[in-house]
Amino acid sequence: xxxxxxxxxxxxxxxxxxxxxxxxxxxxxxxxxxxxxxxxxxxxxxxxxxxxxxxxxxxxxxxxxxxxxxxxxxxxxxxxxxxxxxxxxxxxxxxxxxxxxxxxxxxxxxxxxxxxxxxxxxxxxxxxxxxxxxxxxxxxxxxxxxxxxxxxxxxxxxxxxxxxxxxxxxxxxxxxxxxxxxxxxxxxxxxxxxxxxxxxxxxxxxxxxxxxxxxxxxxxxxxxxxxxxxxxxxxxxxxxxxxxxxxxxxxxxxxxxxxxxxxxxxxxxxxxxxxxxxxxxxxxxxxxxxxxxxxxxxxxxxxxxxxxxxxxxxxxxxxxxxxxxxxxxxxxxxxxxxxxxxxxxxxxxx
Ligand SMILES: [Cu+2]
Numbered sequence: 001x002x003x004x005x006x007x008x009x010x011x012x013x014x015x016x017x018x019x020x021x022x023x024x025x026x027x028x029x030x031x032x033x034x035x036x037x038x039x040x041x042x043x044x045x046x047x048x049x050x051x052x053x054x055x056x057x058x059x060x061x062x063x064x065x066x067x068x069x070x071x072x073x074x075x076x077x078x079x080x081x082x083x084x085x086x087x088x089x090x091x092x093x094x095x096x097x098x099x100x101x102x103x104x105x106x107x108x109x110x111x112x113x114x115x116x117x118x119x120x121x122x123x124x125x126x127x128x129x130x131x132x133x134x135x136x137x138x139x140x141x142x143x144x145x146x147x148x149x150x151x152x153x154x155x156x157x158x159x160x161x162x163x164x165x166x167x168x169x170x171x172x173x174x175x176x177x178x179x180x181x182x183x184x185x186x187x188x189x190x191x192x193x194x195x196x197x198x199x200x201x202x203x204x205x206x207x208x209x210x211x212x213x214x215x216x217x218x219x220x221x222x223x224x225x226x227x228x229x230x231x232x233x234x235x236x237x238x239x240x241x242x243x244x245x246x247x248x249x250x251x252x253x254x255x256x257x258x259x260x261x262x263x264x265x266x267x268x269x270x271x272x273x274x275x276x277x278x279x280x281x282x283x284x285x286x287x288x289x290x291x292x293x294x295x296x297x298x299x300x301x302x303x304x305x306x307x308x309x310x311x312x313x314x315x316x317x318x319x320x321x322x323x324x325x326x327x328x329x330x331x332x333x334x335x336x337x338x339x340x341x342x343x344x345x346x347x348x349x350x
Contacts, residue, residue, distance in 0.1 A: 007078030015074035022066045037212050040238065040310065040331070042230040043119050044214035050115055054108055124228045128194035129334070131187065133312075134165055135199075135206030135219040138321035139183035140312055141165060146176030146346055151198075159202070167347055175348030178341060187312060187327060188341070190334035191234045199225035207316035210329060212238075216315055231331045239308045247305035252295055255286060255304060264307040273297035 029035075039048060132143040132151060143165060145151045152167050152174020159166035164181045167174045180186075189195045199208055201219035208227075209216045217227040247268055250258075259265055265286045271279045271294055279293045280286065286304060294302060314325035332340075 011073050011077035015070040018066055018070040022063065040231055040233040041213035041215065042232055046115055047214045050111060057104060124196045125194040128196045128228055129190050130196045130198065131189065132198040132200065133208055134202060135314065136182055136202040137204065137319050138325035140327040141182040142180040142185065142187050144178040144341055146178055148173055148176055152177050175346060177347040178344045179347050187329045188337045189231060189329060189331055190337045191231050191331050193334060194228050194230050196226060196228040204318050205316050206314050206318050209313045209315035211313065212310050218316060234331045234333065235310055242308040243305040249301050250304050252291055252300055252302065255302060256291055259286060259288060265304050266307045268303040268305055271297065271299050
C-alpha cells in the first residue's frame with residue numbers, strides 16, 4: 001500500500017516538473033528581451049521567415065512530446081506486479097516515425113540550403129559599395145578603397161603602430177585608401193545599396209556579426225572573405241523610431257535601472273542646478289554620474305529617451321576580451337557617406 005502511494009506521488013511530481021519546465025521554456029524567452037531585433041536589411045526578411053518556420057515546427061513537436069511524456073508518467077505510476085507491455089516490431093509505426101521527420105527535415109534543409117546559396121553564392125552586384133573590415137583582438141579596423149575603387153596591397157611585414165593594416169606605400173593603389181585604425185572609428189555604409197564587406201583577420205578567428213542586418217561571416221587569418229547585403233534603414237531613421245517609442249518622463253530610479261541594464265539613454269531637455277549651471281544638456285547621454293548630479297540638483301523626474309546605434313559584434317569566442325569586441329555602424333544615404341569619406345585623410349597623405 002505504502003509503495004503504491006509513493007509511486008503515485010513520484011509520478012505526479014515528475015509530471016508536474018515536466019509541465020512547469022515546459023511553461024518555463026516559453027516564459028523565460030518571451031518575458032526577456034530575447035527576440036530578434038527589428039530587421040534592417042533586404043535578405044534578412046527571408047532568413048527571418050525560415051527561422052520562424054523552423055522554430056514553429058520544432059516548438060510544436062517539442063510541446064507534443066513533452067505533454068505526451070507528462071501524461072504517460074502521470075497515468076502509469078509504479079504498481080506492484082504490473083509489468084510494462086511491449087512489442088518487438090511494428091512496421092507501420094516505424095515507417096511513420098522515420099518518414100514523417102525525414103520529410104520535414106529534408107524540406108527545412110533544402111529551403112535553408114537554397115537561401116544560403118542565394119546569400120552566399122550570388123555575385124556581388126556591379127557598383128556595390130566596398131569596404132574592408134579587419135578583426136584583431138579585440139577591435140575592428142576599416143579600410144575604404146578611395147577614388148580609384150581599388151585597395152592597395154598589404155604586407156604582414158609592414159604592420160606596425162603607424163600602419164596597423166600593413167598597407168604597402170609603394171603601391172599606387174594604396175595612396176587614396178582610407179584607413180580607420182582598429183577601434184578608432186565607425187563603419188560608414190550607404191542605405192539601399194549593395195554593400196560588400198571584405199573580411200580579414202590579423203590574429204585569430206573572429207566573426208563579423210551585424211545582428212540588425214542578419215549578417216554573420218567569419219574572419220579567417222590569411223584569407224579575405226566576402227559577404228554582401230543591402231541595408232534598408234538609416235541610423236537616423238532607427239534612432240527616430242526608438243525615440244518616438246521611448247520618449248517620456250522617467251524617474252531617476254527607473255533611469256538608474258535601465259542604464260545599469262546596459263540601455264543607452266539621452267536627456268530630452270537641458271537641466272540646470274540652483275545656481276543656473278547646466279547639469280545635463282539636451283540630447284546629451286545620461287551616464288551614472290549625470291544621474292548623480294541630477295539628483296543633487298533636485299531633479300527627480302527627467303524627460304529622456306532611449307538612444308540607438310547599429311552594432312558590429314564579434315560572434316566568435318576569440319579570447320579574454322571577446323565580449324568587448326564591438327563596433328558601431330553608421331548607415332546613411334550614399335551622399336552623406338561620400339561626404340564623410342571626403343573628409344578623411346587618405347593613406348598617402350598621412
Ligand atoms: Cu573577435
